[in-house]
Amino acid sequence: MTDRIRHPHFRSKLMPADQAAAQIMPGMTVGMSGFTGAGYPKEVPAALASRMEQAHARGSDFKLRLLTGASTAPELDGELAKAGGIDFRLPYQSDPELRARINQGKIEYMDIHLGQVAQYAWFGFLGKIDMAVIEVSAVLDDGRLIPSTSVGNNKTWLDLADKVIVEVNAEQPDGLDGMHDIYYGTALPPHRKPIPLVKPGDRIGEPYLRLDPSKIMGVVETRAPDRLGRFAPTDETSRRIAGHLVEFFRHEIRQGRLGEHLLPLQSGVGNIANAVLLGLRDGGFEGLTAFTEVIQDGMLDLIRTNTILAASATALSLSPEGIQQFVGNLEHYRRRIVLRPQEISNHAELIRRLGCIAINGMVEADIYGNINSTHVAGTSIINGIGGSGDFARSGFLSCFVTPSTAKDGAISCITPMVSHTDHTEHDVSIIVTEQGLADLRGLSPKQRARLIIDNCAHPSYRPLLQDYFLRACHQSGGKHTPHVLSEALAWHQRYLTRGRMVV
């Protein structure tokens, strides 16, 4: 197995996971690898969780400040959360055990734009990074590291941490070698220079991660796949949302505002994003590119059929079938995929320069086009803002998509006022539900409200929203953004107390 570890110093540091985990001390700030379930360390976190449980059984405190790339998996966030070992966590997360404890008030969670985590760490805003625990797919004979299925913040954690534990995962495809592009040209202001990337597929860095060998505290061999589920088959709602967007893109091409190859696509995770990609392919689009965070099965499929010619991301989050597909056509994919640090994949400078078309899911939109991406009823976090803000703010188009209702119709995803704002009225150009699409570009709040209600709200909620809007226009002191303040959050309140937004 050790043919993945080709450097003697790394071999000399080989040890079992529990021995490596023993070097992580209570109160440390630890940067771990992992982005949307890809490339997270597979064994050290569980060994660490055991040590935490033992400490707690002895009556000792053992908690960490845990920083990652984005969401990981039950083996990391889940185990550490269950062990009561996380004091503070950032950024994006999606593990149910972790989420539950955040919403119980037991874990402090900071929700931060994925493209800003690395620079905040470099600025010193996140405190000292004591330890990094990073999965890689191999160690070269010169000591450089072949990254794993995600790059995330790994470069930053390796550079900034005092000490480093490396997990070398022999299960990760050999063929990842050469697919990454690690940019070492970042600097702190006032020494920053332009980032020389002008096309999604440009390579501006080097394929390997550097690591000061004196930091290595342990090397752990693992052999376990990323734990990623299968995609649900595309449903009718997703297909209708995708259909509206594809029709809109055609319209924009006819108007001369988009070329036939569109602009680099950014597409959030999940079922609707997948349906949009399939909709583009089935609609005859070709010669597309992607500048996004995550490559999932749907995008892999479009790269296979040459619908997408070049794709940039920070993570390859594939189902077991996706991995098979990937490994079976490695040379094809290697020429078309670039995996970068999330600082670069989500960089405002590049997203604006490239003019990305941002397509992200949401929890709800309000009638004026403010977006809630993160909270239920304003108080419980779901996952986090992820990179949606990086792309929505700086992209060419900022599209937000959702089914018009949730929980079997108990929730309207179009509301009088969002219960939490993640993207403001200033940053939202297109809203789509299965009911239709609202093009908000160049419109005032009241103009937006009429479109959103008429085009996007579910028919069972539409008259109620129209009623709210009309009464607001009539009663509101200020008529720029009319509201009935005493009712603005009432739908959320009723959902909490009576289980439905409107009874």
Added chain:
Amino acid sequence: MTDRIRHPHFRSKLMPADQAAAQIMPGMTVGMSGFTGAGYPKEVPAALASRMEQAHARGSDFKLRLLTGASTAPELDGELAKAGGIDFRLPYQSDPELRARINQGKIEYMDIHLGQVAQYAWFGFLGKIDMAVIEVSAVLDDGRLIPSTSVGNNKTWLDLADKVIVEVNAEQPDGLDGMHDIYYGTALPPHRKPIPLVKPGDRIGEPYLRLDPSKIMGVVETRAPDRLGRFAPTDETSRRIAGHLVEFFRHEIRQGRLGEHLLPLQSGVGNIANAVLLGLRDGGFEGLTAFTEVIQDGMLDLIRTNTILAASATALSLSPEGIQQFVGNLEHYRRRIVLRPQEISNHAELIRRLGCIAINGMVEADIYGNINSTHVAGTSIINGIGGSGDFARSGFLSCFVTPSTAKDGAISCITPMVSHTDHTEHDVSIIVTEQGLADLRGLSPKQRARLIIDNCAHPSYRPLLQDYFLRACHQSGGKHTPHVLSEALAWHQRYLTRGRMVV
């Protein structure tokens, strides 16, 4: 007077303002110059307003879609609003007559990041631009234009409009010649390249605006100063806010997170911003730079004393005394000031690269660090978001400042939930009132709430906020961002009905 118009074709188009205004037709989209009261056309708008009034008296409709750089003056926004001649307006505005009609629901207003207006126009998102009305300070013998006291969106309006009316204002200082830097390297995606600016004072363009002579419909000579009032003397509240910020900067220097020359300052308009600048000078800071939107009297003073060595902006908004100071020391200022298009002064790529320290005023912050920059009680717009979002999102530090109360204590500027969100919890690092400073970097919502309440709220509201927060932590279903939804907006509601947030 015509020695300011050195090109024969421009001379041949000389005409009175009312003749020029007669070429502006009902329903047109018109891009006018003007940014924070500087460089707006002085005569054509009033002549146009007369024509509108005559049309309305005849029973004819006469309204425009009006696009500017930012706020203008009574002679432009005020006259056209009073004449009932504005159908739609963007972006930032501050004229009382215009604001009143927006809040009466008579004018549609779109509040958009100042750094994004130009590209949205180029993308075609704002429709066709029929006419541009642009103030310049002179026309060169080759037909290029010396810009006026603001650049704003003038390059974009001149390039995109079908027809152009130029006002040549002989009152604007001769010495503006050479002070501007108009970047002609922008492009539409996918053809964009890095913007080659790495220091605030860099010149990357040319000093003059280009104009296709075939577009010129009229040239109007004017002689009138920008109408800008004097600054109120710095008051004790502003001085205390400035003091907290200056102390914070010193702390950051001691911690090694800032160098002694800080990073390029962006400072919003008004009294508090002015006090902060004076506080920096009086605190012994030197060798500073500014990358900001507007140079006002306070910053001019710091440039005079070499506290600020280089300043980039899009407008020179000076009081009559400021203009005197400026004209009296032209060579000194010319070497230190660069005026750019607002697309460049407020460009996300550059703000992030330079690492600006963003300092902006606000209407209110809530206990979780969301910021309302624009609305009273969620419904009436004040001015607009301006460039605060451009700088808050992409800067090194995002500071928001306000007195802790307004309206003689009837309003707390720290509330349970903002009534309108312009900057989300993800984009705010420092909040300052005269009571103190809350450093929110790296904190979860509940950690932020404790700091904001303890450090920033006024003592008369602090116990009420503590009570709200404690009850929210206890009652809230989700405890990530605890709220009592039925009370979250009650302070705003009470202000509307009873004239005080808490009775």
